[in-house]
Amino acid sequence: MSSRPAQDEIGYVVKQLQQELRAHMDRALGTHDMTMSSYAALAVLVDDDELSNAELARRCFVTPQTMHRIVGELESAGLVARHPDPDHGRIRRTRLTDDGRARVADCRPDVDLVQDRMLSDLSSPETAQLGDFLARCLAALRDD
Secondary structure, three states, rough: OOOOOHHHHHHHHHHHHHHHHHHHHHHHHHOOOHHHHHHHHHHHHHHHOOHHHHHHHHHOOOOOOHHHHHHHHHHHHHOEEEEEOOOOOOOOEEEOOOHHHHHHHHHHHHHHHHHHOOOOOOOOHHHHHHHHHHHHHHHHHOOO
């Protein structure tokens, strides 16, 4: 156990950053009637359409049950559509609708503003370095 106070631990700072980023994102996305979780699902579908609920949940870091609720809300809002997987009758695939694509495009400037604010005290090389450092930390933990 380290003798440093908890607030000096890297993991503690990373968690604080995650919570602060989430709060800022939820406020920014709230002006679009979105949450970070619903925006994340739509943004993932922009890059990789036709995902199952389980695949979408993994990519958004939520449980399948939570994603089922999120997708249901997005479907009710007309932002996604679901259809049966042609190869697996029990699996339903989710895809963006045109309205869903438009909503992501509408939200993107506000998402970028939050991220830009978070990185505002870093230079471009420092930002790139931070991304590299965090990716390497993630890879080290995933190597188990």
